[in-house]
Amino acid sequence: MTAHIVTAQAFQTPGRIAAGTVLTPDLAASLADYTGVLGLEVIDDSPISPQEAASWAAPAMAGRPARLLRAPHATPYVTRLIAATPVPGYRPLKTFGWAAYEHSVVDCDALFAKMPGSGFTVIGEPKLVPGFDNFIPFQVTGRAGETLYLNQVLNGSMSDLDLPNTRASVDQMFIAVLAARDREATLAFHTKMLGFEQGETWVIPYSVINNSFGLPPETTTAMTMTKTGRIPASEVDQYPEAATPRPTAPGELPPGNAIVSFLTKSLDAVAAPLLGPVLHRDGPLYAGRRSAAVRGPSGEIIELIEAA
Template identity: 35%
Template sequence: MTLLKCATHVVSDLDDAITRYESWMDYRTVEQGEVSHDLAAAWNAPASGGRRFAVLQPASRAEVFLRFVEGDPVPDYVPIRTYGWAAIELCVTNVEAVNERMLQSPFEVIGPPKPLDGFATVKPMQVRGADLETVYLTEILQPGPDSGLPQPQSLVDRPFIMVLACPDLRKSAQWVKDVLGLPMIDPVAIRYSMIEKAFGLPETAKTELTTARGAGQVFLELDQYPDAATKRPRHEGALPPGVAITTMLYPDFARLEGHWASAPVVREGAIYGGKRTGVLLTPEGALLEVVEGGEI
């Protein structure tokens, strides 16, 4: 089981994004509508109220979703250069087959399949979509409880890790431990091609990262970003561009008292399922939406 529930990305053309993910990632739309003004206020993004959204589910029917919310492009936004949620990582059964598909698709392959330095359990690739979304597509080489990784059930399956770009990795990791009470590995330093390319770093550069587990599976990755990284630009009152929100399950709302940026209320829909849902802010100011449920 995973505590991860949804990754939300801002898109300029909702219909185009739906077509892209249904046609090339085999996702299907399970909910559409307009963002309620109450929900937008909970995100501290009142200008996103009334904007169209869609929730998509992977072909495996796993109840871990992608949500797209329409928003106006931010001219100064460059992916993998700012703090906050940096990327969506989807698990796949065969990364080489996915790569062949992506080469024929509207997605740009920005990182072909290759082993990940220091992690023999996975083989990722990376693509970028028309809305500057960075998507990691990762084959799980060693699924199971020991690795904390899922066994994908469709060629392109669910989001399984969300990546948070941090100005101070240890501060953010301590926040995850203190607020959420989740176990994290000690930081490790690896060659990280996406960060190398984004910041023009030498091949000898190393990036520190750490991961958090919940319900037995890894679902959060925290990356230490270089000093050249900046706060993410955004339109006033709107969701930030790129990956705007990570939504997770969490069973112990009493533990989160005193930490809420938006107090829990009951919400309906594919993501919330009639459960209490509140919003936390990470030390970077990234939105972490929390739905009551799951098991640590």
């Protein structure tokens, strides 16, 4: 099956990732990176409301400046940047929770060439991954401590998943990478409590993780996909024993990769306990639909938005 462009109509499907939220201690600088380097445009500049903060069980986020961004000529996917308190000692790819956002890009080499001198640090140059010949990835960390995987789809989908192509410089997050304390427990939560399906498992040398923890390059990591039909959702990675819970400022969301927002068929079918009240929200991300949030076993915050 060949790679495909996801239309705006097809995007509104349960299981799709609707948004990724990044907490940043320097909103202006991060905004310059996401607009100037990644080519995104601001579509909303409303601050975080007390109701939103309560729905995430993060009361200190109320009133914080925020920006919603979207790529022109792309899917309705939204990147959300929120101003946050610096967290001493936080380092990307060292803690449990959302570890990285994996985006589709139109041209890896062209985007890679824009990284020098920006707020992004390349931690993995564009190259084919052994055993995966249908996309070229490269990886960066941002000034907020977030990690982005930037993938150019080449020549087809995986055995049980469809990988989206794009015409935009940077488009939708199509996989959320999760650093798990206990991979099996995390998979059980995402499947039994949230309704995702379990996909394939791979055991591979994972250079991003090995480099982060100073492990020998041949060290392998077990990783399992979750999905909805052929739509990928999360890559659940079993993180090393040296990983720790993510340090977080009191009353705030986790720093860096903070929230992944999924479209869901109905909040009434969610078995997991909610972090706060169910909201009807307006704006370009929610469009009047109901939303709520849960916390997974590795500390990951999952926001669920009912599909149109």
